[in-house]
Amino acid sequence: MHPDWIVEHLRVRIDRKSAETLSRQLYRLLREAIRSAQLRSGTALPATRQLASALALGRNTVLAAYDQLLAEGYLDSKQGSGTFVSSIFEHHRAQQTPPRAHASLSRRGEALAAVSKLPVGLHGAFAPGMPEIRQFPHELWQRLQQQHARSSPPDWWHYQQEGGLRQLREAIADYAQLSRSVRCGADQVLVLQGAQQAMELTARLLADQGDTAWMEDPGYSGAQAAFMAAGMDITPVSVDEQGLNPQTAPAGSQPRLIYITPSHQYPSGVVMTLERRLQLLQLAEEKDCWIMEDDYDSEFRYDTQPLASLQGLASSERVIYLGTFSKVMYPALRLAYLIVPEALVDSFRSAYARLYREGGYALQSALAAFMEQGHFARHIRRMRELYRIRQQLLRHTLRQQLGDSLPLSSGEAGMHLVAKLPAHIDDDSLSRHAAEHGLWLRPLSRHYLGDHSQPGLVLGYAGVDDADIPESSRKLARLLERHQP
Ligand SMILES: Cc1ncc(COP(=O)(O)O)c(C=O)c1O
Incomplete structure (x- = not known):
């Protein structure tokens, strides 16, 4: 601990109204900090004169506390170089068997941990989901970030509740309309910290505990984890050569949310046919449920143009569209967007600000410029x-x-x-x-x-x-x- 932090640690804890003397309080606070390893062995304590003045205490008060700690072996004093935390407790701790970690999870936590096995390698051959970052325009991106951080207006430093910087929401709305035929205005766009967060927020707002999410089988385990974390039950529905096949869902199953990756099914790569898309939209009407369309990598089609989104096909407002910058920019950027029906905009915006807080407008502004200036395309x-x-x-x-x-x-x-x-x-x-x-x-x-x-x-x-x-x-x-x- 830096000496300034020791002073701060003591300053907020010393109670001048207490019946306990100030020197006793000082002794007790330092002893507790040493025992709990907040103050590690070898840490230099502030000089008595310095500590007394920083805490507005008499020097004798500090001297008495230090003397007591020296006498009990908590501190060592080295002639000419000061007072240090002794190694007695470090030694004692090393001899003890470590306390057993208390790992009792909730039932939901247990289920979530069971499906959250992390992959072994995150980059290199053949880790999936990783874009080419060596050829990213790093210099340009750094320059934009610095420029936008420098010119941040004062309100970017406060809490926000806009659903993302207006300029970025406009750039995203333009992009989604043009390249994905999504029907939307900038107000329907909500900028979040990644698709994972977007899925969890959607499930929290649209589903109750125990409601069912239909998911493609095989499917994206990240979505499974997000829906489970929000308390939903998962019903796997198999994928055939046309995409998720609702006919194979268990008889009588009533989904509240159907999660699909129609442009490029994850992981099989199947493109959902138009017939199946229309069938699912119809089914969402009949079952009175939501569709979440995850369009995670539709930019990367090599033979034909990317297919138009399912959201753009829908005549009613049942589709929540999800896009991420993890693949087209880089995963650690942690920026994604939801495009929600107008009727949901206010609830999504306010719940997002309440649950997760929003901010990072300088970064969002740099991304908006990156898009507007043509670098993104x-x-x-x-x-x-x-x-x-x-x-x-x-x-x-x-x-x-x-x-x-x-x-x-x-x-x-x-x-x-x-x-x-x-x-x-x-x-x-x-x-x-x-x-x-x-x-x-x-x-x-x-x-x-x-x-x-x-x-x-x-x-x-x-x-x-x-x-x-x-x-x-x-x-x-x-x-x-x-x-x-
Ligand atoms: C199907 C699917 N959706 C979304 C994502 C992106 O998630 P995020 O924005 O949280 O990085 C991935 C990443 O692997 C994915 O495979």
Whole structure:
């Protein structure tokens, strides 16, 4: 602890009205801080004269407290260099068995922890979901951030409750209308700290404890965690070649929310057909429920134009549209947006400000400028071309190594491919084994939310250097050979 903090620690705790003498209080407060390891062994205490003046106490008061602590062995004094916390307690603590951590979670917490297994590797071949950050225009982005931080008006330093900086909401509304055919005005846009938060907020506002969320199976475990955290029950609904198939939902199941990734189903890559989209919109009317459309990577289609959003098709206001900057910019930016029906705008805005607080307007302003000045569109175009080439390279090298024995998902889109494995291969143990060789393979089976699962691998390529793809593919081929019976 820095000497200034020691002074502060004591200042707020000393009670001048107490019957306990000031020197006794000082002694007790310092002793407690040493025992609880807030003051660690070797920490220099302020000189008595300095502490007395900072706390407006008599020097003798401080001297008496220090003397007592020295006598009891809490402090050591070194001639000429001051008074220090002794090592007695550190030594004593090291001898003791550590207290057992109290890890009793709520039932909801237990369920959430069970589905929140973190992936082994977050970047490198073939960690999914990671964009190419080495080719991000870092200098330009730094410059914009500095410029917008410097010119922050005073009200950006206060609490906010606008649902995000107006300028950014306008840029997002323009972008979503133009590129995704979303029907919206800037008022319907809410800027949040990532898709995870957006999902949890939506579930909290639109569903009650125990309400059902239909989720694609296989599906996005991040959404599963967010809905569970908000107290929802998950009903997995299987995905076929047209997308989520509501006909396979349990008879009589009444969803409150249907979460889908229609532009590029996560993780299978299936694009939801128009027929299925219309069927789901109709079903939402009949069942009186909400649809959450997660459009997480629709920017990356390599053969055709991105498909128009489901939100834009809907004639009624039942769709909550979700977009994130994690893939088109970078994940640690933690910025995403919801586009909500007009009737929900006020509730979403005020609940967001209440539950999570908003701010970070300088960053939002820099992002708005990045979008308005054309850098955003340019970066997306460059990344689209890069990811197209990387996808081709991955397909090509895996085919060369493994022929047809590793079937890959079709579709010229996205940032990952899915490879299906034969039923006898345990993808979880393959993934653990691969991690020992520096290869990050996300098991497909982990994305299954129901009883049935298919082993496979989710292979991210977007953030993998072109030069690494062939060698990592060879490593993967060797590992697969070793996992054959
Ligand atoms: C389906 C899906 N939605 C959303 C996200 C992005 O989440 P966030 O904005 O919290 O980074 C991801 C990231 O992997 C994803 O796969």
